[in-house]
Amino acid sequence: MGEFDLIDRCFAGRGGQPRTFTRLGIGDDASVHQPAAGMELVVSTDTSLAGVHWPTDLPLAVAADRAVCAALSDLAAMGAEALCCWLNVMAEDAGAVAQMGDGATAALARFDVELVGGDTTRSSCNALAVTVAGQLPAGSAMRRSGAQAGDNIWLCGCVGFHASGLKQWINDCKDGSFVEYFTGVVPMLKQGVRLREQGVQCCMDISDGLLQDATHLACASDVGMEIELSLLPDWPQLVDEIGEAQALQNAAHGGEDYALLFTAPASMRFTDACMIGRCRELPGVSLMLGGQPVSVEKGGYDHFQ
Amino acid sequence: MGEFDLIDRCFAGRGGQPRTFTRLGIGDDASVHQPAAGMELVVSTDTSLAGVHWPTDLPLAVAADRAVCAALSDLAAMGAEALCCWLNVMAEDAGAVAQMGDGATAALARFDVELVGGDTTRSSCNALAVTVAGQLPAGSAMRRSGAQAGDNIWLCGCVGFHASGLKQWINDCKDGSFVEYFTGVVPMLKQGVRLREQGVQCCMDISDGLLQDATHLACASDVGMEIELSLLPDWPQLVDEIGEAQALQNAAHGGEDYALLFTAPASMRFTDACMIGRCRELPGVSLMLGGQPVSVEKGGYDHFQ
Numbered sequence: 001m002g003e004f005d006l007i008d009r010c011f012a013g014r015g016g017q018p019r020t021f022t023r024l025g026i027g028d029d030a031s032v033h034q035p036a037a038g039m040e041l042v043v044s045t046d047t048s049l050a051g052v053h054w055p056t057d058l059p060l061a062v063a064a065d066r067a068v069c070a071a072l073s074d075l076a077a078m079g080a081e082a083l084c085c086w087l088n089v090m091a092e093d094a095g096a097v098a099q100m101g102d103g104a105t106a107a108l109a110r111f112d113v114e115l116v117g118g119d120t121t122r123s124s125c126n127a128l129a130v131t132v133a134g135q136l137p138a139g140s141a142m143r144r145s146g147a148q149a150g151d152n153i154w155l156c157g158c159v160g161f162h163a164s165g166l167k168q169w170i171n172d173c174k175d176g177s178f179v180e181y182f183t184g185v186v187p188m189l190k191q192g193v194r195l196r197e198q199g200v201q202c203c204m205d206i207s208d209g210l211l212q213d214a215t216h217l218a219c220a221s222d223v224g225m226e227i228e229l230s231l232l233p234d235w236p237q238l239v240d241e242i243g244e245a246q247a248l249q250n251a252a253h254g255g256e257d258y259a260l261l262f263t264a265p266a267s268m269r270f271t272d273a274c275m276i277g278r279c280r281e282l283p284g285v286s287l288m289l290g291g292q293p294v295s296v297e298k299g300g301y302d303h304f305q
Numbered sequence: 306m307g308e309f310d311l312i313d314r315c316f317a318g319r320g321g322q323p324r325t326f327t328r329l330g331i332g333d334d335a336s337v338h339q340p341a342a343g344m345e346l347v348v349s350t351d352t353s354l355a356g357v358h359w360p361t362d363l364p365l366a367v368a369a370d371r372a373v374c375a376a377l378s379d380l381a382a383m384g385a386e387a388l389c390c391w392l393n394v395m396a397e398d399a400g401a402v403a404q405m406g407d408g409a410t411a412a413l414a415r416f417d418v419e420l421v422g423g424d425t426t427r428s429s430c431n432a433l434a435v436t437v438a439g440q441l442p443a444g445s446a447m448r449r450s451g452a453q454a455g456d457n458i459w460l461c462g463c464v465g466f467h468a469s470g471l472k473q474w475i476n477d478c479k480d481g482s483f484v485e486y487f488t489g490v491v492p493m494l495k496q497g498v499r500l501r502e503q504g505v506q507c508c509m510d511i512s513d514g515l516l517q518d519a520t521h522l523a524c525a526s527d528v529g530m531e532i533e534l535s536l537l538p539d540w541p542q543l544v545d546e547i548g549e550a551q552a553l554q555n556a557a558h559g560g561e562d563y564a565l566l567f568t569a570p571a572s573m574r575f576t577d578a579c580m581i582g583r584c585r586e587l588p589g590v591s592l593m594l595g596g597q598p599v600s601v602e603k604g605g606y607d608h609f610q
Contacts, residue, residue, distance in 0.1 A: 023345055024446060027525075029382040029509050030349035032446045035339070040328060041346065044335035045436055047393040047426045077334040088352040088393075088434040121352045129393040129434035131350055141329060141337045204334050220332075 079196025163254020384501025468559020
């Protein structure tokens with residue numbers, strides 16, 4: 001089976017349903033789209049590599065599913081409705097294409113995101129670059145800037161669970177209590193849309209670790225932050241299962257949880273999120289535990305240090 | 306220097322000028338865009354890997370420049386005005402990021418395409434996934450389908466020159482007469498827009514070789530084609546320099562020339578393109594030389610055969 005038959009078998013007709021947004025889908029030199037009147041287009045792209053973003057003993061279909069969900073999480077962070085996806089698949093052999101095709105299109109089907117383009121390349125390392133697009137009413141995108149001193153800080157989803165699951169997986173505890181958080185990334189698409197509709201203006205997803213990402217948001221907004229870790233969702237469960245030191249480490253620096261970190265004026269309340277701190281004038285992000293400052297060793301993941 | 310400083314130094318503020326099309330550019334979880342009223346968005350994505358899409362002794366800046374131009378060529382094939390780009394850079398080390406950043410942003414600046422997002426990842430192999438977007442009036446995109454029996458077949462640009470240059474490069478003839486066609490890919494953006502404005506409806510770019518790509522276009526349009534190779538632009542030069550057998554091979558199967566192959570009713574004429582054949586009812590693509598059918602050995606590049 002050649003490249004084009006392989007692409008047909010692995011990708012054509014799979015993923016979410018065609019949408020009126022797409023005027024010309026997969027199979028030409030490019031795809032063609034038209035956002036509805038008054039809507040803006042939101043686009044993000046993410047690379048995932050074997051051995052970097054996932055351990056090489058993770059099944060490729062699971063890895064590809066995660067890669068698509070990680071990309072979709074960026075749309076969730078903006079409050080966009082997910083519409084379509086372009087997939088660049090780099091694969092060691094035809095079997096790897098098929099497995100990554102299965103995983104990626106399963107994730108796209110689950111969130112009804114149309115596959116509209118991409119390419120498939122032989123490579124010495126298995127990897128995917130996933131580009132996704134969504135839409136939202138013009139001017140309503142949630143951004144990293146916009147937090148103000150006095151705003152509350154909220155978290156929708158958990159942090160530290162993914163890192164805990166990854167460590168269990170690597171330590172050959174493949175049925176560990178947190179492994180499902182590592183193998184099954186869930187982009188908070190519905191929650192992101194709801195937050196935007198409720199008027200939230202400042203949001204990001206936690207991909208590089210709570211401390212690093214909170215620092216990005218604080219810098220973009222020109223505020224400081226104080227975050228109380230004991231207020232994190234399921235914090236007692238995390239401490240119970242892996243101990244306080246590891247819980248601190250994983251919560252502060254463990255990446256890829258894809259929870260939504262957002263800020264809102266003190267008057268606003270949210271039912272499906274936890275308030276974990278407050279924005280302040282003083283720059284920097286302080287992590288607290290039971291009201292006392294804590295420091296935890298290493299920073300978020302850095303590819304080139 | 307860490308990942309984020311590196312990204313800042315290599316990418317921030319480089320590439321083409323900001324455009325009103327972009328409402329939120331690089332630096333947030335996603336970019337936000339709004340096509341002008343009555344316009345459609347055209348998107349394409351292409352992966353380029355060291356050792357697959359370019360020889361590993363090609364400077365990385367040149368390779369990245371080529372990768373961006375190859376992606377832009379897909380917009381040219383649709384007749385779109387190029388607007389913005391998302392870059393996924395996979396690099397062995399920080400030096401490779403810097404070189405690929407230099408090359409990619411130089412190409413973007415040359416064609417005034419805004420860099421609006423992407424990511425940078427450490428990888429065991431140097432590679433880029435380049436996603437580009439452009440716009441055109443709704444309903445006017447040139448497609449692979451739409452050729453009709455009796456239409457003339459036209460070529461804007463050369464074929465066979467890139468393959469000839471690549472062979473010279475590989476054979477250590479780095480100053481060979483065709484090498485500049487290999488190191489310097491030129492996306493036919495202006496020509497593509499002009500063809501669309503003149504009413505051309507069926508077009509594609511030649512990336513996998515004339516025979517393979519013509520076959521794609523013929524299949525998509527449900528026609529056959531007869532192409533006379535001696536009518537190819539600069540055919541005598543190619544034959545003179547590398548001999549007829551090699552010229553046939555490179556013209557039929559050499560990829561990455563990024564010429565535009567298009568069809569048009571017999572009444573239409575084009576000043577900056579060569580007429581190279583005609584569409585017919587009989588399926589299949591016949592290559593002719595001096596009116597006689599010719600066959601040439603291997604097919605276009607296939608990643609998985």
